[in-house]
Amino acid sequence: MxxxxxxMPAHDLTDVSWRKSRRSNSTGNCVELAELPDGSVAVRNSRFPDGPALIYTRDEMRALVLGVKDGEFDSLLV
Structure with missing residues (x-):
């Protein structure tokens, strides 16, 4: 890799398994995540799978997930 x-173009991330939330809708409006060999996490837009991927460290992803669980981003959904 x-x-x-x-x-970076998401299609350049070879040999990874992209995962999408079960809550994703049929029109593909969701993000997909993939664990990279170095332990970081790539994120891409499911509607544009060959578009850019954002790369985050485990600590950055942990902070995001915990913030979501705590409701810190609920105001973005209304």
Missing amino acids: KHTYNG
Whole structure:
């Protein structure tokens, strides 16, 4: 796998398994995540799977998930 960086084309991330939430709707309006060999996590837009991927560390993803669980981003859904 090539060196990973934020904004790299998602199709350059080979040999990864992209996962989508079960809550994703039939029109594909969701993000997909993939664990990378170095333990970081890639995120892409499911509607544009060959578009850019954002790369996050485990600590960054942990902070996001815990914030979501705590309701810190609920105001973005209304």
